[in-house]
Amino acid sequence: MSPGTLAVKVRGLSKLFGDFTAVDAIDLSIKKGEIFGFLGPNGAGKSTTIKMLCGLLLPTSGNGTVNGLDIMKESEEIKKKIGYMSQKFSLYDDLSVEQNIDFFSGIYGVSQTKKIERKEWALDMAGLLDRRKTVTRDLPGGFKQRLALGCAILHAPPLVFLDEPTSGVDPISRRNFWNLINEMSKAGTTVFVTTHYMDEADYCNRLALIYRGRVIAEGTPNDLKQKYMTSYVLEIETDRVVEAMETLNRSGIETAIFGSLLHATVDNMEKAMPRIREVLGEAGIRTERVERIVPSLEDVFVSLIEAA
């Protein structure tokens, strides 16, 4: 793949804080125009990675490019051509919606001719056309999130980094936000997004799973489901979920609770199905149903993290 088609290309990127290795020699290649999901539990190193790519943190070692610019030497140049939305809400609470937009418009040096057009676009995107004078502090969480996104991309950057943009936002706002990300991607913008919501992974074109500072899996959502799921996932329906899980785990069958159901990851389906019924029956737990299901990404990640 030629470097011209890559928005991000890094090799051996590491960050150490004292003795602690936050990011451990990761490699990333992100194609232009794709939605790249960076998934992992809290503290896995997602934010640290994003901050290194945006030039907010100097990597301890490694090399690579963002928009074709060297991450070690040209971080200030990189900042002109990216949008960054941090995990914490970081607009000015005491400024109005419009004043925040005007401020970032000035900072990004949006030209006078485009300024008004971009402002109306951002207001429209955030659904704040009729609330432009509202002090930002008084906005509901979902609106704040979209305003923050709007302010981060006023200069129409080709590459956008979104650090946990949907954390702490209600499900409907989350869905709306992903629609925005999709629209940006369709318009040709590369989106690098981190999340710890596994159900959001299916929105991405490509994914990397980071765990304890290392990328432990990478690929399209389908790749991941096929490639990394060599074992089978069985769905168990029972009336006493917690007891059933404890009983099965004690007898060496890995299970996890999914809502009111249990998912068991097994290598040999033919042997496992009668064994599950047997173990539960001995414990006096009634089994309604045991059947093989197509694994969700969440199953993939649970099994990958358990293996890591």
Added chain:
Amino acid sequence: MKLVRIKAIAKKEFIQIWRDPLSLAMAFLMPVMLLFIFGYAITLDVNNLKTVIHDLDRSSLSRELIAGISASGYFKIVDYVTDQKDLDRYLDSGKALAAIAIPADFSESMARGRDVQLQVIVDGSDSNTATIGLGYISAAVEKFSRKVSRGKGQQLIDPRIRVWYNPELKSRVFIIPGLIAVIMAVIAALLTSLTIAREWERGTMEQLIATPIKAHELILGKLLPYFTIGFIDIILSVLLALFLFNVPLKGNIFLLMILSGIFLFGGLSLGILISTVAKSQLVASQISMVVTFLPAFLLSGFMYAISNMPAALQFITHIIPARYFVTILKGIFLKGSTLNLLITETVLLAIFGLIVFGMANMKFKKRIA
């Protein structure tokens, strides 16, 4: 350098200050309040010095002397005692700070042209008041002796002392210009010391350093609104000095404003530097109080003459910008000094400002760690 970025920062800061009552109060009320408090509290004049009289002569002449001292307005006679022990008790208890004992042969000796010894005791535990009180007493006595001896044709030394710049030796006139310098040194650093630390604390800095803004654009943008506020503070202080404290302004007001501007640039830059290093508002405000208030108050020559300090302290005073600003303000207010007399101070203030501004630029890093 992009002006549009500096403008965006300056405008944002203006809005934030305007919306925050605490910032506004600190910006405009604090200097006025400090000037009021210190302007009235710090006085080196002695009025109504509590005095006790032990008059053993009890003649018309001794009463005339006492009347003369009392009429000066500097002394308040609290009691007339007849026993030396009572006089001691007054001084010991602090009910009187000065005592005058007139000997029994006072009027007789005066009449015969003999030397008269008047016993004057002052409470030396407050040496400043004591010295000033003693001066007043000798002046009053001298005036009296001149008056009495005039008719007798005796030759008297007649010192004609003239005090320049502050003819009435009113200490307030002398203090206020220096006080403005001290207060502005503190206010300037305090105003800006919070601005960068606040952005780190609120998390807004993370967004800001992810943009292409440059350190000097951010710092200049933040200096601009506070420079305006600082300038208004100076105008307010000068107005108070002129119309409330009746300090004469002998020099050129425009020169005063321009040199104040140069001083402000350094003071505000110092605040930014502190804010950049501290990263927390509490620490930043404490540091700025310590590095501005004490040196400006004690080592600027505002309260204590620099020439009386030990050599090492004198050396330190050279790096305290308030020192030069005190000289400039006293000069322009009281002496009517022109720029060619104040050029050294002006150049040094400008150099200080540029160095501190440069350091703030260097210390500000567009990275998290």
